[in-house]
Amino acid sequence: MNCVIAPGxxxxxxxxDDEDDxxxxxxxxxxxxxxxxxxPDGRALLEQLALAPDAPPxxxxxxxxxxxxxGPETYDLLAADNRFSSIPVKFFSTSVDFVDASYGPSALAVELIPKPDMYSDWVSLVTRLARYCQEPVSDDN
Known part of the structure; x- marks a missing residue:
């Protein structure tokens, strides 16, 4: 499934990677x-960002x-690219204990959000994340 949005x-x-999720x-x-x-994966995201660097998420x-x-590898690639390093990033996992020092210090600096079990928790999470897209775009981006 590809969730497509209107340009701009x-x-x-x-x-x-999980289509049901x-x-x-x-x-x-x-x-x-x-x-x-x-x-479906970080590579697809990075390819899309490279094609449209002026329309970041x-x-x-x-x-x-x-x-x-x-996720941490994708984050490191984003952080290393000046065009995308200012985009806010959150990790998402079924396990809240998944981030550890083996991913390096940059991974520890990113908020880890556990995947909700109940539909109402999904709604609350999406409502919280939507605030990032409601904030005005700064001139720095």
């Missing part, structure tokens, strides 16, 4: 009127355990 809108980039997140985000663009939500490029 601010959007949340969701990087998740992408569909659930997209459903909840749509109900909250949060534009979302889904990517307002927030990137990275699955920690993505098999192609892990």
């Amino acid at each position: 809108l601010r959007y949340l980039a969701y990087v998740e 992408r569909e659930l997140f997209a459903e909840v985000a749509e109900a909250a009127q949060l534009p979302v663009r889904c990517f 307002c927030l990137i939500l990275l699955d920690m355990k993505n098999p192609v490029i892990s």
Whole structure:
């Protein structure tokens, strides 16, 4: 599933290899009127950002355990690129204990959000994340 948005809108980039999780997140985000663009892995996200560097997402939500490029690896690549290093990033995982020193110090600096179990918790999470896309775009971006 590819969650497509209209050109020019601010959007949340969701990087998740599990299609069911992408569909659930997209459903909840749509109900909250949060534009979302889904990517199956960090490589797909980085390729899209390289194609459209002037239209970055307002927030990137990275699955920690993505098999192609892990969330922390994707984060390190984003942080190393001046065009994307200022985009807010959150990690998303079923395990709150997944981030440790083995991913390096940069991974420890990023908020880890546990994947909700209940639909109402998904709604609360998406509502909280939507605030990143409602904030005005700064002249620095």
